[in-house]
Amino acid sequence: MAKREPIPCLIVDDEPHARQALQNALARHPEVEVVGLCENGLQAVKAINEQRPQLLFLDVQMPKLDGFDVLELVQEQIPFVVFVTAYDQYAVQAFEANAVDYLLKPVDPERLAKAVEKVVTRVGMEEPSRLQSLLADPVRERELLRRILVRDGSEVHVLAVDAVMFIEAADDYVAIHTADATHIKLDRLSRLQKKLDPRQFCRIHRSYLLNINWLARIESESKDSRIAILTDKRELPISRSGYGNLRKLL
Amino acid sequence: MYPLFRTPNRLIATLVGWSLFSAGLSTLVSGITDIPLARSLELFAPAYFLWLLFLIPNYYLCRALPLDKGAWTTVIGTQTVILLITALIWALLGRGYALILDSLSETVPYLDYFSRALFTNLVVFAGEYEFFVLLHYLFIALQRGRDLEQQALQQELLTSKAELRALRATIHPHFLFNALNVLANITDSEPAQARHFCLRLADFLRYSVAYGNRPTATLGAELEHVQNYLSIERERFGERLCTDIEVDDNLLEIPAPSLMLFPLVENAIKHGIDSCIEGGCLKLRAEAGDGRLHIEISNPVDELGHKRQGTGIGLISLRQRLKNRYGDDATLQTCREADLFIARICLPLP
Numbered sequence: 001m002a003k004r005e006p007i008p009c010l011i012v013d014d015e016p017h018a019r020q021a022l023q024n025a026l027a028r029h030p031e032v033e034v035v036g037l038c039e040n041g042l043q044a045v046k047a048i049n050e051q052r053p054q055l056l057f058l059d060v061q062m063p064k065l066d067g068f069d070v071l072e073l074v075q076e077q078i079p080f081v082v083f084v085t086a087y088d089q090y091a092v093q094a095f096e097a098n099a100v101d102y103l104l105k106p107v108d109p110e111r112l113a114k115a116v117e118k119v120v121t122r123v124g125m126e127e128p129s130r131l132q133s134l135l136a137d138p139v140r141e142r143e144l145l146r147r148i149l150v151r152d153g154s155e156v157h158v159l160a161v162d163a164v165m166f167i168e169a170a171d172d173y174v175a176i177h178t179a180d181a182t183h184i185k186l187d188r189l190s191r192l193q194k195k196l197d198p199r200q201f202c203r204i205h206r207s208y209l210l211n212i213n214w215l216a217r218i219e220s221e222s223k224d225s226r227i228a229i230l231t232d233k234r235e236l237p238i239s240r241s242g243y244g245n246l247r248k249l250l
Numbered sequence: 251m252y253p254l255f256r257t258p259n260r261l262i263a264t265l266v267g268w269s270l271f272s273a274g275l276s277t278l279v280s281g282i283t284d285i286p287l288a289r290s291l292e293l294f295a296p297a298y299f300l301w302l303l304f305l306i307p308n309y310y311l312c313r314a315l316p317l318d319k320g321a322w323t324t325v326i327g328t329q330t331v332i333l334l335i336t337a338l339i340w341a342l343l344g345r346g347y348a349l350i351l352d353s354l355s356e357t358v359p360y361l362d363y364f365s366r367a368l369f370t371n372l373v374v375f376a377g378e379y380e381f382f383v384l385l386h387y388l389f390i391a392l393q394r395g396r397d398l399e400q401q402a403l404q405q406e407l408l409t410s411k412a413e414l415r416a417l418r419a420t421i422h423p424h425f426l427f428n429a430l431n432v433l434a435n436i437t438d439s440e441p442a443q444a445r446h447f448c449l450r451l452a453d454f455l456r457y458s459v460a461y462g463n464r465p466t467a468t469l470g471a472e473l474e475h476v477q478n479y480l481s482i483e484r485e486r487f488g489e490r491l492c493t494d495i496e497v498d499d500n501l502l503e504i505p506a507p508s509l510m511l512f513p514l515v516e517n518a519i520k521h522g523i524d525s526c527i528e529g530g531c532l533k534l535r536a537e538a539g540d541g542r543l544h545i546e547i548s549n550p551v552d553e554l555g556h557k558r559q560g561t562g563i564g565l566i567s568l569r570q571r572l573k574n575r576y577g578d579d580a581t582l583q584t585c586r587e588a589d590l591f592i593a594r595i596c597l598p599l600p
Contacts, residue, residue: 016488017435024439040527063490064527064555086427105427106434147554158554 006033007123009055012044012070013037013084014062018105022057022084025109029116041065041073046154048074055119057103060085060094064158065149071097073151080122082115145195148176150183157183161200165214165230167192169207179232202249204228204242212249252306253389264302272298275374283367293351293360294367297344301375304336305382312386333379337372344371409574411567432485447485454478458509469536469543470502476515480532483519490529491519497536504543505600507575511545513564514593518549522591525555538599545595552589565593572597 009032013019019037026034035053038044040062048056048070056078060067067083067090083094086105094102100122101115148159159178168175169189176183185192193201193209204210210228218238220226226238228246238246254264272295280290311332315325348364429451437444457475473495480493511534518532530550537544565584572580572595579598584591 014490015432015435015486017432017485020439021435042527063524063529064552066557069557086431087424105431143558146557160554 006031007055007080007119008033008035008051008053009057010034010036010038010044010047010051010053011057012041012062012067013057013059014040015059018059018084022107022112025107025112026057026116028109029113031116031120041067041070042156044070045073045151045156048077049151049154052077054078054123055080055082055100057082057084059083060087060090065156068093068097069149073149073156080119082119144197148185148192150176150185152183159183161196162211162213164211165232165234166211166236167201167209169209199249202242202246204246205237205239206242208236208242210236210246212246218243218246252309254306268299268302269295272296272301279367279370279374282370283363285363285367289358289360289363290367293348293363294371297340297347297371300340300343301378304340305379308332308379308382309386309389312383312390316390317387329383333376336379337375340375341368341372344368405574408570428486429482432482436485443485447482450478450481454482458512465508466505467508468502469497469504469506472506472508472511473497473502473534473536475509476511476534479512479515480519487519487523487529490526491523492529492531493534494531495534497534498538501536501538501543504538506543506597507571510568510572510595511547513568514547514595517560517564517593518547518591521556521560522549522551525552526550527552527555541599543595543597543599545597546592547594548590548592550589551586551591 058067081099082101084103216231228236255261276290276294280287348360351360533548535546581596584593
């Protein structure tokens with residue numbers, strides 16, 4: 001095999017000993033080069049955005065953003081992922097996310113060698129994992145969201161679902177409006193709607209998903225034209241079918 | 251439902267028995283008052299049968315007027331008034347019935363018979379009424395005893411469930427996995443620390459496992475146990491976890507339920523410190539005051555730090571254990587103050 005550049009990789013783990021141990025173990029594998037250690041998901045998103053490593057050794061259970069959250073936020077920027085976790089309960093989910101491999105802690109050096117080998121083969125075939133398509137699968141998460149993650153460059157915002165007033169569709173993006181800010185997220189309104197509590201969020205219009213807790217009143221301009229007035233006086237159009245949805249909910 | 255009517259068999263038996271009783275009493279009254287037997291049966295047997303309808307409602311009155319409240323005068327007074335009213339109603343109804351019989355017959359003086367036997371009948375009715383009152387109170391008392399017994403059994407079951415849960419949480423596999431990871435990671439790089447870590451882990455497990463044989467420990471032993479736990483978690487959390495524990499030395503010998511502090515400290519770590527990206531400080535204070543032991547554990551929490559919220563099962567089972575042990579004398583309260591989660595235990599001092 002021709003000599004190639006080492007694969008730049010990041011280690012993401014909230015436990016200091018775990019980061020250190022993995023870094024030490026990887027020192028024996030010249031095929032990969034550790035270019036950074038991240039203590040949490042926020043640092044990981046930032047580092048991935050700025051350093052564009054090819055490979056991620058990713059812990060699942062971390063504060064604020066877990067491993068899957070990190071992938072959701074940087075899916076298009078990271079080609080290869082190896083999950084490293086103490087529990088095997090995430091294995092199926094990890095492989096659904098098209099991870100190259102799934103290592104259990106404590107990491108067995110032989111098992112790590114195999115994972116590195118797999119990565120090298122995949123990089124050699126120049127076949128990036130299709131993280132995005134699989135992560136976009138709506139059935140992957142059946143649990144209702146408590147929070148919505150949005151990324152703005154290297155910065156991550158964690159929005160409480162209750163603080164979201166309404167979500168607006170805009171091409172391939174959605175604009176998530178809270179009382180004091182608007183965040184853009186690469187997602188589809190219908191897909192997001194499926195993950196939100198249907199008793200709280202109502203599709204009042206093809207382009208608007210409203211959190212009914214922020215609805216102050218409904219005004220009708222004519223028989224088929226109604227407007228939702230939010231608690232901060234903002235106005236949103238209500239379509240005819242949207243009015244039907246709203247009435248069912250209220 | 252009236253106890254005697256709860257099954258069809260009982261209902262039939264009651265009705266048959268009461269019919270026989272009515273006939274028997276008619277015979278007896280005929281002897282006392284010198285009324286011919288056949289006339290007495292015609293006149294009084296249906297009237298006595300009617301008593302049943304007057305006596306049954308008394309069961310609900312007895313239930314509404316329990317004896318244990320100590321209000322004897324109220325009970326006696328109310329029962330007497332009701333007795334007089336029912337007796338009056340019965341006498342009027344009986345007289346009406348006698349009038350009807352009287353108008354149907356030329357020769358037999360039913361009304362006269364009725365008046366002649368009225369005093370005797372009222373005395374018997376009053377006796378009967380008192381008998382039923384006693385019967386009903388006796389039945390209610392028996393029932394209460396059975397209910398209490400059942401409640402006690404249920405309580406016991408809850409206690410052992412809560413204790414089992416507490417024990418299981420202590421030796422949660424995730425905790426052991428995490429500890430083993432730390433150990434695997436530091437054995438090469440820091441052998442002395444690894445050895446220390448093993449000792450703390452062994453102490454921690456020993457205390458947890460011995461729980462079943464030792465429901466009461468001391469506050470000092472409890473503190474040592476959570477210190478062992480914290481020293482294990484500190485290896486995992488690194489700089490994200492700081493602890494601040496202040497307890498007066500003279501409180502260390504105070505008896506306390508085993509594994510009382512652990513679920514609170516574990517909660518503080520799992521749902522508190524670990525939800526904060528920068529971690530935080532766990533504070534534990536214990537002090538005596540007003541003849542009670544006050545323990546307060548506080549930690550920062552980031553509500554959006556985890557995908558899922560905790561189930562709160564650890565707190566529920568601890569609260570149950572305290573209740574089983576101290577009744578209403580011990581409290582466990584939790585609250586949020588800004589970004590802090592605070593748990594407070596208050597126990598009676600021995």
